[in-house]
Amino acid sequence: MNEQFFSLMSIALGAILVGNVVLTQLLGVGPFLGSSGSLRTAARMGLAVTLVMGLTAAACWPINAYLLLPNGLKHIETAAFLLTAVLLVELLDLLVKTLSRSGKGLPGGALPLAANCAALGVVLQNVQNGSGFLESLVYALAGGLGFLLVIVLFAGLRERLEFADCPQSFRGVPLALVTAGLMALCFTGFSNLSVFG
Amino acid sequence: MNIGKQMKRGLLTENPAAVGLLGLSTALAVTTSLSGGLGLGLCALAVLVLSNTILSALGPYLPKGTHTVSAVIITATLSGVADLVVQAFLPSLAGDLGLYLPLLAATCVLLNGAGAFAYANTVALSALEGLFRGLGYALVLILTGIIRELLGKGSFGEGLLNGGRGLRVFPARFAAGGMVHPVGGFLALACVVALVQFLSARRPGKRKEGTKG
Numbered sequence: 001m002n003e004q005f006f007s008l009m010s011i012a013l014g015a016i017l018v019g020n021v022v023l024t025q026l027l028g029v030g031p032f033l034g035s036s037g038s039l040r041t042a043a044r045m046g047l048a049v050t051l052v053m054g055l056t057a058a059a060c061w062p063i064n065a066y067l068l069l070p071n072g073l074k075h076i077e078t079a080a081f082l083l084t085a086v087l088l089v090e091l092l093d094l095l096v097k098t099l100s101r102s103g104k105g106l107p108g109g110a111l112p113l114a115a116n117c118a119a120l121g122v123v124l125q126n127v128q129n130g131s132g133f134l135e136s137l138v139y140a141l142a143g144g145l146g147f148l149l150v151i152v153l154f155a156g157l158r159e160r161l162e163f164a165d166c167p168q169s170f171r172g173v174p175l176a177l178v179t180a181g182l183m184a185l186c187f188t189g190f191s192n193l194s195v196f197g
Numbered sequence: 198m199n200i201g202k203q204m205k206r207g208l209l210t211e212n213p214a215a216v217g218l219l220g221l222s223t224a225l226a227v228t229t230s231l232s233g234g235l236g237l238g239l240c241a242l243a244v245l246v247l248s249n250t251i252l253s254a255l256g257p258y259l260p261k262g263t264h265t266v267s268a269v270i271i272t273a274t275l276s277g278v279a280d281l282v283v284q285a286f287l288p289s290l291a292g293d294l295g296l297y298l299p300l301l302a303a304t305c306v307l308l309n310g311a312g313a314f315a316y317a318n319t320v321a322l323s324a325l326e327g328l329f330r331g332l333g334y335a336l337v338l339i340l341t342g343i344i345r346e347l348l349g350k351g352s353f354g355e356g357l358l359n360g361g362r363g364l365r366v367f368p369a370r371f372a373a374g375g376m377v378h379p380v381g382g383f384l385a386l387a388c389v390v391a392l393v394q395f396l397s398a399r400r401p402g403k404r405k406e407g408t409k410g
Contacts, residue, residue, distance in 0.1 A: 026379055029221040030307070075281065078299040079273035082306065086269050111265065111311050115303040117222040124299055169395035173218065174387040181383025188378070 011135060012142035018193055021118050021143040022150050023184040028118030032151055033176055035108055042155035043148070044107045049118060050144025052106075055092065056085045056119045057126060057140030061133050081123050082115065089114035118147060154183060200325065207329025213308050214337040215393035220304040223297050224338055225382040229349065232356035234342025236290045237297065238335025240279045242328070244305045248272045249327030252315035268312035276302035289356065308334060337389055344385040349376030 019025055022032050028049065035045035060081045068077055093110035097103060106113055113119075122143050126136040157179055166175055213219045220241070227233040251271055259267050280298050284291045291298055308330060309315065315323040346352060346363075351372040355363030375381050 023379060026226040026382065027222050029225055030218050033221065034218045076274075076277060078280070078302045079270065079277050082273045082302050083266070083269055086266065086306075090265070112307060115269075115306045117297075117300050117303055120303045121222075121296060121300055124296055128296075167391075169391040169398070170387070172394070173215070174391040174394065177383050177387035177390060181380045181387065184379040184383055185375075188380070 008134065008138045011139050012145075013193075015139055015142035016146040016149060017187070017190040020146045020150060020187050020190075021122070022147055023180070023187045024191075025121070027121040027143075028116050028147055029180075031108055031112065031116055031118075032147070032154065033173060033180070036151055036155040036158050036176070038159065039152065039155045041107065042151045046144075046148030046151045048106050048108070048113060049116070049147050050141060052085070052089055052092070052113050053119045053122055053144040053147075054137065054141045055088055056081070056114075057123055057136050058133075059084050059088055060123045061126065061136050064127055065133075077127065078120070078124065081120055085119050085123075086111065086114040118143065150183065150187075154180065157183075203322075203325060204329050207326065208333045208336065209393060209397040212333040212337065212393050212397075213330050214334050215390040216397075219307045220334060221386070223300060223304050224334075224341060225379065225386060226297050227294055228338055228341040228345055228382060228385070229377045230293070230346040230356060231339065231342040231354050232290065233293050234338035234340075235335075235357070236283070236287065237294060237301065238331075238338040240276075240283065240298075240301055241305060241308065241338075242331030242335050244272065244275045244279055244301065245309055245327040245331035245334075246324055247327075248275050248305065248309055249312075249315045249323040250320055251275075252309070252312040253318060253320045253323035256312070256316040264316055265311045268309070268315075269306055272306045272309060272311075273302040276305050293356075337386075337393070340389045340392070341382070341385045344388065345376045345381050348373050348385075349381055 015021065021027050022029060031045055031049060036042045063080060063084060064077065068074060068080060073080070089106070089110045093105040097105045119140075122140045123136075126139060131139065154176075158176060161175055161179065164175065170178075207213075211217065214221060214224050223237060227237045248268075248271055252268055255267070255271075256264075276299075279301060280291075283294070283298060309327065314326050318326070343353070346355060347366060349372055351367045351369050352363040352365050358364055373381070376385065
């Protein structure tokens, strides 16, 4: 029990700091740059991505283990996972639209959230590593939390960048990319971190 | 719609990667060399042209509610085919691309907007749209790949030219190793996006008035 807890903690810390989804593995950079204009939108986006990643990983694991692997359908796994993600997120979007008082759906729209590389990439990594259900789920949720951490930090930086004096062509996205690059450089500092051995 | 305008939209003013911020994860991850950027760019181009053509031809026969799902299935299937073709004929490229080769499915669904353009337009126009958007995406990947390979390894076209050894521009020990890491990806892509913004803002014959700062 204790051992399993530590191994899950080490997976989680690894996914948040050492192998951060956005800055180290370069997954989900689109929503990272697109929704980091203010702290509020960034936090909403980060939470939505965490939810989507967790749900997708939880849904794709049984599909892979009980449907694809026993029937020798490995070659269509990507298509199957992507379709699962899209259907799940459309459902989630409907649910959020019905429940929220403002009537708004998920931030950024259902399709970009579902088809972002972070959700699908983490599922594919889980399959490649042959992880169990709990490990897959923890890895995906921790990946989402890593995304949340980085996008909130990044939004804080970007609010300051509004006033930066830079060449006209570098305004907006290019300057954000340079900032993200410097953040990625900082995160390489975590690369040798090992807390639980 | 006039073809020149459509081309300018796909390549510059509405470039899917630089302006639409689509498929950036892949654009950053595979561009450590020209061969990676070129390979994935061409795969995306082929999938976009084919998927746009098929979707716009099928569009009138599909019930309205199934549009998104059909687009996802068709695009993901075509990407799967591209994935298998690359694995079969270019195994070394498939090794370099790694996880991002299957992720082509997600990238291409975003790049063709789940058929938003294809369902609303004729087959020829949709094929052209796929061609120009694919070219725009591929160009960003190729440029980023060239910059990163040149600065990060000091070579040009490794794995492609000169029997796979590439052209040596300067000795490898002077290369900035960071350029092949994620940091370099962000920096090189920033320069390419800035170039696209510069070219889109430029008007032939008349300079746009620079704002202060």
